[in-house]
Amino acid sequence: MGPRAIVRQLLAGRSREPGPPAAAWAPANLALCKYWGKRDARLNLPVTASLSISLGPLGTNTEVRAAPDARDDVSLNDRRLSPADPFCQRLSAFLDLFRPRGLGFRIATANTMPTGAGVASSASGFAALTLALNDFFGWELDRRRLSILARLGSGSACRSLYDGFVLWRTGRRPDGLDSVAVPLAARWPDLRVGLVLVTAAPKPVSSRAAMAHTVRTAVAYRAWPARAAADLRALRRAIAARDFARFGAVAESNALAMHGLLLDARPPALYWQPGTVAAIRRVWALRADGVPVYLTIDAGPNVKLLFPAAASRAIRRAFPAVQIVAPFAGLT
Numbered sequence: 001m002g003p004r005a006i007v008r009q010l011l012a013g014r015s016r017e018p019g020p021p022a023a024a025w026a027p028a029n030l031a032l033c034k035y036w037g038k039r040d041a042r043l044n045l046p047v048t049a050s051l052s053i054s055l056g057p058l059g060t061n062t063e064v065r066a067a068p069d070a071r072d073d074v075s076l077n078d079r080r081l082s083p084a085d086p087f088c089q090r091l092s093a094f095l096d097l098f099r100p101r102g103l104g105f106r107i108a109t110a111n112t113m114p115t116g117a118g119v120a121s122s123a124s125g126f127a128a129l130t131l132a133l134n135d136f137f138g139w140e141l142d143r144r145r146l147s148i149l150a151r152l153g154s155g156s157a158c159r160s161l162y163d164g165f166v167l168w169r170t171g172r173r174p175d176g177l178d179s180v181a182v183p184l185a186a187r188w189p190d191l192r193v194g195l196v197l198v199t200a201a202p203k204p205v206s207s208r209a210a211m212a213h214t215v216r217t218a219v220a221y222r223a224w225p226a227r228a229a230a231d232l233r234a235l236r237r238a239i240a241a242r243d244f245a246r247f248g249a250v251a252e253s254n255a256l257a258m259h260g261l262l263l264d265a266r267p268p269a270l271y272w273q274p275g276t277v278a279a280i281r282r283v284w285a286l287r288a289d290g291v292p293v294y295l296t297i298d299a300g301p302n303v304k305l306l307f308p309a310a311a312s313r314a315i316r317r318a319f320p321a322v323q324i325v326a327p328f329a330g331l332t
Contacts, residue, residue, distance in 0.1 A: 001175045002042055003152045007097045009177075010145050015138045016100045021065035024131035026160045027054040028113055028124040030193060030304055032251040032296065033232045034258045035156055035168065037215045037224065043176040044155035047215075048228040050168045051235055052159045055193060056325045058113045059160070060121065062128035064136045067104030074107045094126065094153040098133060113195070122207075126153030127160035147181040164328060165239060186239045187328050194305035194315055195323040198275035207299035210262060210269050218264040227257060248294030248306050255296040271301050279303040279319070286318055 029052040037047035067073050072095065074081045074088045081088040095105050109128065111121045130150040134141055141149070147158035158181035159166040165186055171179030215221055231254045238247035262269040276297070283295045283305065291314045293307040305322065307315055315322060 003097055006043065006148065006152065006175060006177070009175075010141070010148060011098075011139060014140070016098075017137070018066045018100070018103060019136055019138055021063060022132045022135035023061065023063040024128045024135065025059060025061050026124045026127035026131060026157075027056060027059035027163060028121065029054045029156065029159045029166065030296065031156065031159075031298060032247075033228060033235055033254050034298075036211055036228075036258050036261065037221065038155070038211065039170075040174070040176065041212065043179075044151050045176045045179050046155060046168065046170055048225050049170045049232055050156075050159070050228075051232055052156070052166050052168070053191075053193065053327050054160065054163045054166065055113075055195075056163075056327050056329060058124075058195070058323075058325060060109060060111050060124040060128040062107065062109040062125065062132050064129070064132040065106045067106040070102050070104040072105050072107070075109070077110050090153075091129070094129070097149075097152065098137070122154040123156040123160045126150050126157035129153065130157070131161070144180050144182075148177065148179070151176070151179065151181075184236075184239070188239065188242060189326075189328045190309050191244075191327060192305075192307050192309050192312060192315075193325045193327060194307065194319065195325070196279050196303040196305060196319050197321065197323070198273055198279065198301045198303065203271060203300050205269060205271075210271075210299055213269060214261050214265045217266040218261045220264040221261055224257075224261060228254070244292060244308055248292070251296045251306060252294040255298075258299075259297060271297075271299060273301045276301045276303060282318055286314065291315070291318075 031050055031052045033051040035046050035050035039045045039047050072092045074091055076087060091107060109125060113121060127150045130146050134146060143161050147161045150157035150161060159168050161181055162183040165184040166181050167184055168181045169179055231250050234250045280295060283293055286293050291311055293305055293311055293315060296304050305315060312324060
């Protein structure tokens with residue numbers, strides 16, 4: 001079963017008529033146990049489950065309206081894109097799954113973090129677009145089903161349908177209808193996430209391409225599913241106990257193991273830049289000096305820090321340009 005069949009099934013009996021303009025917001029998310037490898041590339045079904053934390057004010061606002069000339073018109077951060085732009089083409093391909101005959105879309109999307117730099121902008125982007133389409137067409141779908149639709153655009157987008165800690169279940173069904181994101185009840189108000197921006201430039205190789213290359217060519221990938229499952233169990237136990245040292249150590253180790261897979265690929269792939277390595281070494285030096293801070297890195301060069309609120313002053317001294325997020329601020 002392909003993406004179009006999934007969409008037909010989920011939207012059976014629901015509106016296909018466009019309504020007034022609709023807008024939605026979705027947060028970026030940071031994977032603590034990484035999603036790396038697909039069991040079905042068409043449906044973005046993962047090999048393993050993953051766990052993320054949403055990043056509060058960092059994310060994407062997207063507005064959807066009907067285009068008067070039946071062609072898609074896409075703007076990103078107030079810049080109108082050419083139809084040949086890869087971002088525009090990817091959005092149009094996703095919109096084709098829902099497009100009534102003759103309808104063009106006018107999409108205005110804006111990120112509050114760098115686009116394509118390994119800060120999960122595609123996840124929040126497709127999540128926000130899915131939420132806006134739900135209102136635009138009046139589907140009235142619940143978040144579980146919306147997470148399936150968002151996943152068709154970008155795998156990790158399903159996790160950006162929620163705040164806080166989010167689990168993306170692997171699922172067993174070939175159609176992926178049980179591969180959904182679900183929020184965890186756990187709250188950790190004292191937890192902080194710091195974004196250390198090494199570069200805002202788009203990464204030279206997309207996560208999607210790097211993931212497929214790694215799965216296909218890295219010998220070490222054979223051990224990844226068991227490793228990821230063990231890390232996920234350990235993270236969930238650490239969150240339940242609010243054991244920060246265990247939580248940070250597992251998240252950091254999981255991220256470094258994922259980047260190790262990239263290096264094991266043939267030819268190897270490396271997202272890190274000198275600033276990435278410098279930030280890693282600084283984190284390790286801080287920890288050796290007693291500052292409780294750990295790191296994680298998605299598919300890109302930028303480094304994310306995990307630390308308790310009490311360490312914020314030490315983190316700002318070490319990383320003056322760091323952007324600090326309180327993921328559970330305002331959540332109950």
